[in-house]
Structure formats: C-alpha cells, structure tokens
Amino acid sequence: MQSIIEVEDLSKEFKVYRHRQGFMGSFVNLFSRQHAVVRAVDHINFKIRRGEIVGYIGPNAAGKSTTIKMLTGILVPTSGGLRVNGRVPHEQRKENARRIGVVFGQRTHLWFDLPVEESFELLRHIYRIPMEQYRANLELFNDVLELHNFFQTPVRQLSLGQRMRADIAAALLHDPDVLFLDEPTIGLDVVAKERIRQFIREINQERQVTVLLTTHDLSDVEKLCERVILIDHARILFDGKLTAIRSLIPRERLLIVDYAERYPNVELRHTVIAYHENMRVHYRFSPDNISITDLISEILERFKIMDLSIQEPEIEEIVRLIYERKVLLEGQ
Amino acid sequence: MHALSLYLHFVRVRIQSQMEYRFSFLMDTFSHFCVTFLDFTSVALLFARFHTLKHWTLWEVAFLYGMIGISFALAEMIGRGIDVFPRLVVRGEFDNMLIRPLGTFYQVLAYQFQLRRLGRTSQALLVFCIASSHLGIVWTPVKLLFLIAAIIGGICFFMGLFVIGATICFWTVQSIEVLNIFTYGGTEAGQYPMSIYRYWFRHFFTFVVPLAFVNYFPALSLLGKADPNGSPMILSQIGPAIGPAFLSLTLVFWRFGVKHYQSTGH
The missing domain is CATH 3.40.50.300 (P-loop containing nucleotide triphosphate hydrolases)
Structure with a gap:
C-alpha cells in the first residue's frame, strides 16, 4: 500500500529568547537578545x-x-x-x-x-x-x-x-x-x-x-x-x-478515595492499599481482577465518601520502561 | 469571484454580531462622528486666527483633511483584523487560518469588519463635501474617478502600514506602538499640506513612507494647484498608484513573516 x-529526517528548531529582568534589562533586550536554540523535533522518520x-x-x-x-x-x-x-x-x-x-x-x-x-x-x-x-x-x-x-x-x-x-x-x-x-x-x-x-x-x-x-x-x-x-x-x-x-502498559490503576468519616477497616477485595493518611486512601488494583464499577459500588455501599478519582497509567511510565528494558526500536 | 463572495459572507456575519448590541453600536458610531468633528474644529479655529497657511485656505486644508480622513477610517473599517493581529497570534487563532485553504492576509482581513468606523468616515466625507462645494470644484467623471482612485490608494497605504506592524509580530509577538507614529501621526500630518513642513519631514513622508502620494499630490491635482515647492505634476498623476504598490511591497514582507511564524505552545 x-x-x-x-x-x-525531519527537524524543527526554535529560537528561544532569554529575557533580562528589570527595567534596565528590558531596555537592553531591545538592542541585543540572547537566544538558545531548542530542537523540538530531531531527525525523525516515519x-x-x-x-x-x-x-x-x-x-x-x-x-x-x-x-x-x-x-x-x-x-x-x-x-x-x-x-x-x-x-x-x-x-x-x-x-x-x-x-x-x-x-x-x-x-x-x-x-x-x-x-x-x-x-x-x-x-x-x-x-x-x-x-x-x-x-x-x-x-x-x-x-x-x-x-x-x-x-x-x-x-x-x-x-x-x-x-x-x-x-x-x-x-x-x-x-x-x-x-x-x-x-x-x-x-x-x-x-x-x-x-x-x-x-x-x-x-x-x-x-x-x-x-x-x-x-x-x-x-x-x-x-x-x-x-x-x-x-x-x-x-x-x-x-x-x-x-x-x-505488555509495557501497566495494567494497574490507582484509586484515590477521600472518606467522609474515619473507618477502622477500609480494606477492599482485589486491591492493595498503597497509601493511607487520615481519611485519604490510595488503592492499587488491576481491572483484570475487578471492574471499576464493582469497586466503586462496593465503596459506596459500605462507606460515606467525599471524593473519588482514578489515575490511569501515564506515558512517562512506558517511556521509562522502554529505556529500562532497552526494547528500543524493537518493533521495526 | 469565490473569494469576493466569501469575503462578503464573512463581513455579513461580522456585522450581524456587531448589531446584536445595537444601542452600543449606534452610540459608538455617533460618538466617533462627534469626537472627530471636534478634531476638525481645532483646524477651523486655527484659520479663524490666521486665515491662510502658506498660501493654503481653510477650505483647501479641509479638502485634504476630508480626503485622508475618509481613507484612514475606511482602512480601519476594512483592515481592523490586521490591526488586532497580535491578539490572533497570542490566542493561536492564526494557526486556524493556516489550516484553511485560503490566503493568510485574506483571512486576517476577513477576521473583523469594524462598521462603527462609519462614524468617522461620514464625518470626513461631510467635511470633504462642504470643502469641495466652497472651493467650487466641478466634478467631471474623470475627476471623480481620480478621487476614488486616490481614496483607494490611501486605504491601501494605511493597510500597508498595518501590515508592517502585524508582520513584526511574527518575531516580537507584541504590537509595536512605534508604528502609530506613522498611522495616527500620518493622518495628522496629512491633514495639512506637505508644503508647510520642513525639508526632511516632507521627504520622509514622500519617499520613505509615501503618505504625500496618497493625499497631498492627488489633492493638488484635484484642486488644480501647483506645488509651492515645485514638484513636477507627474507626481500628482501617479499618486493613486503608489498606495497599492506600497501595500504589495508590505505583503512581500508579510509572506516572509508567515514563513517565520513560530506558533505558540509546541
């Protein structure tokens, strides 16, 4: 096809101007500007x-x-x-x-x-x-x-x-x-x-x-x-x-719950408590073991909560893993 | 043809949105009319005291005043988008123009249409009409065409100045207030005959920033007056062509600027 x-072999460079501070600085800026070259795209091919x-x-x-x-x-x-x-x-x-x-x-x-x-x-x-x-x-x-x-x-x-x-x-x-x-x-x-x-x-x-x-x-x-x-x-x-x-995309998600009250036991099935301070608890879980909806409905049944959020894995994490495992350009 | 009808479509949409606040629009237009009239009153008062200015009468100066006023107000009405160009760059709206299958300058023009400038346009037109009737100018078709050409030349000239200001934004992002010396300062200077000014000033506004060509020289020709400084009559006749030439030159600079556009947030 x-x-x-x-x-x-595509590249793009930007000139980034450094601004001097203060009144005199801005006056000097008018006549001479220092710049650094930033390469935003560096010889890419696809x-x-x-x-x-x-x-x-x-x-x-x-x-x-x-x-x-x-x-x-x-x-x-x-x-x-x-x-x-x-x-x-x-x-x-x-x-x-x-x-x-x-x-x-x-x-x-x-x-x-x-x-x-x-x-x-x-x-x-x-x-x-x-x-x-x-x-x-x-x-x-x-x-x-x-x-x-x-x-x-x-x-x-x-x-x-x-x-x-x-x-x-x-x-x-x-x-x-x-x-x-x-x-x-x-x-x-x-x-x-x-x-x-x-x-x-x-x-x-x-x-x-x-x-x-x-x-x-x-x-x-x-x-x-x-x-x-x-x-x-x-x-x-x-x-x-x-x-x-x-395989590099982490399956684990992080669920962060702010409880409305202090509960003696906040453990949940198929999760691991990663962090616990006052009424905030971080749970680690894998969607392969328990669905997000089941997890949330269980929490709502048992506790009163103030807030709840789920953190997805981040690209930065994959980038780090790629560097680590040196799977560099393996897919090509 | 498509370009023109599309432009009119843009203008219609713009006018509609300005008409949403009808009262504010009318007040703005009216106040523009009044304020600029005050401006002219000061010229008139000057003549009440001195009667003539180096062989120029009040009505001859009013003629010049009206001509440049019409050009400048119309340029601001049509070219408002170029005037607010820094805003387009900062907000990233210029990116949107680059992804359309239309010319960039064309889109910047179509971006805004400032109808309220009709206030200033009509004020200048009124002064111009009164002046020309006092001077007893007979408007033959040729003269009328020449006048229209001169006005268009003036519009092109001021838009050219806007374009220079906008193009500089490709590098500085901010607008350059210094250029107002030429736009606002230009209209002020152009309200009086060039012949009253000093040598260097006259030559600057003739050969560097060709203001004299779009106002003073064509007016001499329309008034049937010879330049007290003895410049050849040919300058008056080619006057209206200089505006468009100046604008096309600034557009070359514009295109150069577009190639150096850095966008925001990479």
Missing part, C-alpha cells in the same frame, strides 16, 4: 499508509504538536522532508489544507463567537462543499455526535465535550483524506471520550480516513490504534504495533 504521509490510525504518543513537550504543525503547514521545518498526499505542506499549504482535517484539543478551530451552525456554514463556503455532500455529512455526524442539541449555541458557550464534538465534525465536513487530531480527548469525561473514539473509529472504517492522533491518554491508543509511534525528547523511541508495547 502506498504511503499518504511521509516524513524523512511513513503512514492510507487508512491507518496511528497513535503519536509521548510525554509533554516531546515534539508531538510540532510534528503535527509541520504536517498541517502551520510551521516550516528547519530541515528534512515531509509529504502529505504527495504535497509539501508548507509549500502547498492551501492545496494541502483542502485535503486534510485538523483538530486541536486545546482550542477550537471554529469561530468563537458564532453559533456552531454559522461556523459550519462558513466552512461549507470556504471548502466549497456541495450542498448534497454537506447535508449528508451533517446527518451522519449528527447520528453519532448529537450535534443538534447545541447547533444554535455560540461556540464560546459550549462545554468542552460539546466543543470537541463540534470541532471534529467540522474538520470532516469537506471529506478530508487525513485527519490530524492533537489531544482530542484532553479534559473530557469517560462518556465523552468514548463517544469521540467511537466516531473516529467509524470515520476511519467507513471512509478510509487516515488518522494521526496525538494523545496523553493511553486508553485512546489502546482503543483506537493498531500502531503507535512513541516520541520522547524530540526523537522517535518506538514505532510499531501496539501489541509490541502493550
């Missing part, structure tokens, strides 16, 4: 085939967003080559833009003070989407994402989950070949995350849309991607099948 995204869903994961500031910004034509690379659909994004930015969809989890790509419907209408004009195609797409997206509930609401008034649904639908209105998702589930609750994942899966399967997804959330990757590319400190650490690193 032919590659739709090709990245070859190819993505049409129709793949690839998880592009890594710790904070690893270079994920910078890569996405180069592939979408926002940033010009310092060196190296890249092609999306055979086009060089920063040189043929407009042509590339016509064939891709982009969603940033951190902020909307819609018009902040316009209702969702107006934003969609504008996009219909911008991408010159035929009315028939526009209506059909809208109907289809509505089925899964239930946009009609907030279609007349200004984007600025949407909840994070609604906004993300609107953003993803908007990015797909013009039937792009590639969808770039930068942290699409950040800050969402479990139900909202699941809805978005289901939609991404459907779009990928039914329309063969290639998806490149950056995320912090390992469950996004587990549920969506067959292949992962792991980037750390601007370099690719692993590129291969999810199954190859699945």
Whole structure:
C-alpha cells in the first residue's frame, strides 16, 4: 500500500529568547537578545499508509504538536522532508489544507463567537462543499455526535465535550483524506471520550480516513490504534504495533478515595492499599481482577465518601520502561 | 469571484454580531462622528486666527483633511483584523487560518469588519463635501474617478502600514506602538499640506513612507494647484498608484513573516 504521509529526517528548531529582568534589562533586550536554540523535533522518520490510525504518543513537550504543525503547514521545518498526499505542506499549504482535517484539543478551530451552525456554514463556503455532500455529512455526524442539541449555541458557550464534538465534525465536513487530531480527548469525561473514539473509529472504517492522533491518554491508543509511534525528547523511541508495547502498559490503576468519616477497616477485595493518611486512601488494583464499577459500588455501599478519582497509567511510565528494558526500536 | 463572495459572507456575519448590541453600536458610531468633528474644529479655529497657511485656505486644508480622513477610517473599517493581529497570534487563532485553504492576509482581513468606523468616515466625507462645494470644484467623471482612485490608494497605504506592524509580530509577538507614529501621526500630518513642513519631514513622508502620494499630490491635482515647492505634476498623476504598490511591497514582507511564524505552545 502506498504511503499518504511521509516524513524523512525531519527537524524543527526554535529560537528561544532569554529575557533580562528589570527595567534596565528590558531596555537592553531591545538592542541585543540572547537566544538558545531548542530542537523540538530531531531527525525523525516515519511513513503512514492510507487508512491507518496511528497513535503519536509521548510525554509533554516531546515534539508531538510540532510534528503535527509541520504536517498541517502551520510551521516550516528547519530541515528534512515531509509529504502529505504527495504535497509539501508548507509549500502547498492551501492545496494541502483542502485535503486534510485538523483538530486541536486545546482550542477550537471554529469561530468563537458564532453559533456552531454559522461556523459550519462558513466552512461549507470556504471548502466549497456541495450542498448534497454537506447535508449528508451533517446527518451522519449528527447520528453519532448529537450535534443538534447545541447547533444554535455560540461556540464560546459550549462545554468542552460539546466543543470537541463540534470541532471534529467540522474538520470532516469537506471529506478530508487525513485527519490530524492533537489531544482530542484532553479534559473530557469517560462518556465523552468514548463517544469521540467511537466516531473516529467509524470515520476511519467507513471512509478510509487516515488518522494521526496525538494523545496523553493511553486508553485512546489502546482503543483506537493498531500502531503507535512513541516520541520522547524530540526523537522517535518506538514505532510499531501496539501489541509490541502493550505488555509495557501497566495494567494497574490507582484509586484515590477521600472518606467522609474515619473507618477502622477500609480494606477492599482485589486491591492493595498503597497509601493511607487520615481519611485519604490510595488503592492499587488491576481491572483484570475487578471492574471499576464493582469497586466503586462496593465503596459506596459500605462507606460515606467525599471524593473519588482514578489515575490511569501515564506515558512517562512506558517511556521509562522502554529505556529500562532497552526494547528500543524493537518493533521495526 | 469565490473569494469576493466569501469575503462578503464573512463581513455579513461580522456585522450581524456587531448589531446584536445595537444601542452600543449606534452610540459608538455617533460618538466617533462627534469626537472627530471636534478634531476638525481645532483646524477651523486655527484659520479663524490666521486665515491662510502658506498660501493654503481653510477650505483647501479641509479638502485634504476630508480626503485622508475618509481613507484612514475606511482602512480601519476594512483592515481592523490586521490591526488586532497580535491578539490572533497570542490566542493561536492564526494557526486556524493556516489550516484553511485560503490566503493568510485574506483571512486576517476577513477576521473583523469594524462598521462603527462609519462614524468617522461620514464625518470626513461631510467635511470633504462642504470643502469641495466652497472651493467650487466641478466634478467631471474623470475627476471623480481620480478621487476614488486616490481614496483607494490611501486605504491601501494605511493597510500597508498595518501590515508592517502585524508582520513584526511574527518575531516580537507584541504590537509595536512605534508604528502609530506613522498611522495616527500620518493622518495628522496629512491633514495639512506637505508644503508647510520642513525639508526632511516632507521627504520622509514622500519617499520613505509615501503618505504625500496618497493625499497631498492627488489633492493638488484635484484642486488644480501647483506645488509651492515645485514638484513636477507627474507626481500628482501617479499618486493613486503608489498606495497599492506600497501595500504589495508590505505583503512581500508579510509572506516572509508567515514563513517565520513560530506558533505558540509546541
């Protein structure tokens, strides 16, 4: 199969200016600025085939967003080559833009003070989407994402989950070949995350849309991607099948409970108490032994609680394990 | 054609959202009209005392004042997006423009449309009309076309200045207040005939920042007046073409800036 995204020896450097402090300092800044060069992406290579869903994961500031910004034509690379659909994004930015969809989890790509419907209408004009195609797409997206509930609401008034649904639908209105998702589930609750994942899966399967997804959330990757590319400190650490690193994803979760009262015995089945201070208890458990819902309902039956949260394993943990076990690039 | 109809679509949406607060919009427009009139009153008072300014009468100066006022107000109305460009960079909204299949400058223009500048535009237009009737100018079709070209030239000139300011943001992220010397200072300076200024100042606003070409020289031609400094008449005739030329030059700088855009939060 032919590659739709090709990245070859790609690097991006940023100049970071150091600011001198104080009044005199800011005056001096005007005339001479000291800078350091930060390499955000360092000679990376990968190819993505049409129709793949690839998880592009890594710790904070690893270079994920910078890569996405180069592939979408926002940033010009310092060196190296890249092609999306055979086009060089920063040189043929407009042509590339016509064939891709982009969603940033951190902020909307819609018009902040316009209702969702107006934003969609504008996009219909911008991408010159035929009315028939526009209506059909809208109907289809509505089925899964239930946009009609907030279609007349200004984007600025949407909840994070609604906004993300609107953003993803908007990015797909013009039937792009590639969808770039930068942290699409950040800050969402479990139900909202699941809805978005289901939609991404459907779009990928039914329309063969290639998806490149950056995320912090390992469950996004587990549920969506067959292949992962792991980037750390601007370099690719692993590129291969999810199954190859699945064993590295810790199965253990951490459940943190704040009890409303002091109980003599707070032990629970299939869990290990990792930490106990006053009324806060950390439990370690594995979802293979006991389901989260069973665990929570048992707690609610027996105790009064103030608060409860579950910590998922973090990518940093996998990165650490990869370094430790030296499975470097094993999947290739 | 698509670009134009899409632009109008953007403008319509923008105007609609400004009309949501109708009262505030009307008050703003009205106060703009009044404040700028006060501004002109000070010019008029000056003439009440001195009658002429180096061979220029009040109505001739009012003619200049009206012309540059119309250009500047329209430039601010259309080019407001370029003016607020630092905000687009800081909020990351410029990223959104780069992922669309449209030109960046075009999208920045379409980002805002400040209808309330109609207040200033109509004030300047009123002063201009009164002045031209006092001066007894006969508006032949050729003269009218020349005037429109000069106004468009002026709009292009001011937008060019905005573009320079916006482009600098690619490196500094903040807006550069110094440029207001040329925009606001330019309109102030352009309200008076260039011939009253000193040599270096005149030449700066002719050859470095070509303000004289979009206002003073075309006005000379419309008024049928010779430049007291003896500059050739050809400068008046090519005047309106300088604005667009200046704008296209600044757009080359703009494109260079876009290539150096660093985005925020990598």
